[in-house]
Amino acid sequence: ILAAGHDHRGAWYAAHFYARSVNGMLDRFVALESRDLFHIVQSTVKAALYLKQKFGRSHGNLKPSNIFIDGAGKPRRSRVMVADPLPGEAREAAAYELADLRAVGELIYQLVLRRKVDFSTGWVILPIESSKDWTKLFEKQTPGWLTVCNRLLDPRLSLERYTLEQLDRDLVRLKPR
Numbered sequence: 001i002l003a004a005g006h007d008h009r010g011a012w013y014a015a016h017f018y019a020r021s022v023n024g025m026l027d028r029f030v031a032l033e034s035r036d037l038f039h040i041v042q043s044t045v046k047a048a049l050y051l052k053q054k055f056g057r058s059h060g061n062l063k064p065s066n067i068f069i070d071g072a073g074k075p076r077r078s079r080v081m082v083a084d085p086l087p088g089e090a091r092e093a094a095a096y097e098l099a100d101l102r103a104v105g106e107l108i109y110q111l112v113l114r115r116k117v118d119f120s121t122g123w124v125i126l127p128i129e130s131s132k133d134w135t136k137l138f139e140k141q142t143p144g145w146l147t148v149c150n151r152l153l154d155p156r157l158s159l160e161r162y163t164l165e166q167l168d169r170d171l172v173r174l175k176p177r
Contacts (some may be wrong), residue, residue, distance in 0.1 A: 001081075004054065006119055010087030011055040018068030018081050022107065026064055029114045034137050034176040036075040037111050041104060042171050043080030048100045049164050052093070059137035060096030060165060062103035064110065094159055101167065105152025108145070113138055126153055130144065144174050 022040060026031075032040075044067055046056040052058040059082060066083040069075050080145070088095060110117050112133050117124065127150040128134075130142055137143045148170050151162055 001050075005043075005057055010089070011051060011057075011085055011087075014078075015081050015083070016070065018070045019124060020072075020078075021065060022067040022069070022111070023064035025069075025122075026110055026114070026116045031114055032075065032111060032137075034139075034141070036070075037108070037137065038171070038176055039076040039078075039109065040069070040080055041108055042168075042175075044082055044107065045104060045164060045168050047080075047082035048097075048104075049168060052097065052164060056090030057088060057093035058085075058097045058100045060088065060092065060099050062100050062107070062109065064116070067107070068073040097159060097164055098157065101152050101157060101162065104167065105149050106114065108149045109153065112149075124153070126150060126154065126155075128153070141174055141176070144170075148174065 002014045002016070004011070006012070016137070044062060048058040048062065061084055062082065068081045068083060070079045071077070086092070088096065105116070106119055109128065114133075128146060130146060134142045134146060148167070151157065152167070
């Protein structure tokens with residue numbers, strides 16, 4: 001982030017231009033290695049946490065089309081930038097954080113499957129169970145990733161049960177070796 005601030009429209013920031021997006025990766029069915037997926041997810045969570053700590057509310061609008069990756073190399077070696085936070089004040093903090101937690105769960109799920117998923121249709125059956133896609137990507141860490149993803153996608157998720165800070169700590173334990 002080159003500059004950030006807050007005005008009558010809400011929080012804003014300025015950053016470098018990034019040519020790649022997670023949305024484009026999903027359009028092209030890009031298969032990521034676990035270290036690349038981890039870096040994208042962790043960077044996205046850190047961006048939401050930055051806004052929460054700086055402005056009293058998180059992003060609120062996380063989606064594949066506004067998560068950008070610089071350069072042409074492996075994502076793990078690139079900067080990840082998140083654009084277009086929802087405007088708003090601290091009074092929207094709880095709703096924005098819950099939306100961000102859900103969006104990270106959707107992000108993980110889509111990156112593992114290497115395709116876009118319309119979660120509004122209700123066809124995703126929870127809890128998500130282990131499959132070849134999950135075990136091939138995460139190997140021994142599959143149970144941990146499934147636990148986190150299922151927690152984030154749980155329709156009963158509440159901030160009393162799980163927060164961005166807890167997700168950030170859980171991701172540290174899931175960092176690929």
